[in-house]
Amino acid sequence: MNFYSFICGMRSRDYGKIDLIYTATLKLIEKDGIAGLTMAKIAKESMLATGTIYIYFKNKEDLINELYRKLEKESVSRFLKGYSQDMGFRDSLKLVWMNYLNHRIDYHSESIFLEQYYRSPYITDSHKSIAESMKTPVYAIIQKGIDEGFVVDDVDVEMLFLAMLGFIRELADEHVDGVYVVDNDKIEQAFNLSWKMLQK
């Protein structure tokens, strides 16, 4: 019995297929970018017929936009996972620093998708502002560090944020590409570099 089967005998939709489609799409984009994406490839990769994709999505544009909305929601919550107000400054910073790094490594295809989406024919202006809003919680943590006297106060919060974010991103990408392998020791070193940079 399905929510929608108010008329007898409706075969129910298998919403698990949406995840298959998303996973296939992300895998394909990770390799060849949005430029290489076709509905036929998505169908093949997710082991469905092309027509099936159109049961769950209006068209290709809709599929890509829905995927963006889903990932955007998921990402924000992951960045702040485990954070609470009463943590000390260094612990707070390390937490979100690690969350960013782990996110970019564990959800690499998602990260690539979000970046490519941002510069694609699919993005709308309303979506552009969301990338910005993801920064505010981290700004708040850095600001706390300034207020408590841990962090240099002659540099913008924004700049300190960019310095950390850029480093993490490079580190994660090189790790995923296998160019520079990041283990626990390296992570410790890397965080200490970021920490040293912020310190008063």
Place this chain on the structure above:
Amino acid sequence: MNFYSFICGMRSRDYGKIDLIYTATLKLIEKDGIAGLTMAKIAKESMLATGTIYIYFKNKEDLINELYRKLEKESVSRFLKGYSQDMGFRDSLKLVWMNYLNHRIDYHSESIFLEQYYRSPYITDSHKSIAESMKTPVYAIIQKGIDEGFVVDDVDVEMLFLAMLGFIRELADEHVDGVYVVDNDKIEQAFNLSWKMLQK
């Protein structure tokens, strides 16, 4: 009289059109990515007929690959512009640091293209290694800093490089997007942050 006009009366090619085509292509990709690129759009943007593009390039793939080859060559030389062996460590580092930043700002569409190309259906394995080779001259400068005792010696050169590069990239991109405006003061602050991070 043209190089190719060994037979009387050949109208000569206008090789300036190649630059028009490249500029149009970069502008279009900066906005909508390689995913949004069509030959019709390139033609319109460069004020040529679609057929004209096929006089100078075999096809779309060829155009994109040729553009990649050109930019790759130009970029490497720009990063080291003004560098000489006898400069002190801090000056060397600041020079390449500034070159990277200025390059990413002044040649933003080129930078975007190179990044998107890297994850597109057009890249070949042989091209992947080139991105790597661009790093070596900067590695050498940082290594010099380690040898002369300016730079921490318990962290890989690669990691220090990634920390600087990532920061510069974020800074430049936010500046170009108009989200965080970078003036001379900010550049000074930013370099000092990178410097502090490297210091022993």
Place this chain on the structure above:
DNA sequence: CAAATAAATGAATAAAAATTCATTTATGCA
């Protein structure tokens, strides 16, 4: 178990994009 219904399929069709080519235009040379 059979009827009813939508899901799933993939070949057929439509739409979009790449590429060609018949025609026109501009240029170099005698």
Place this chain on the structure above:
DNA sequence: TGCATAAATGAATTTTTATTCATTTATTTG
């Protein structure tokens, strides 16, 4: 100046890709 030639053009064609739809399959319910 006029001829020869390739450049330039953009409509026509081909190719690729997105989307539809007639048909088959699976599921729900009485």
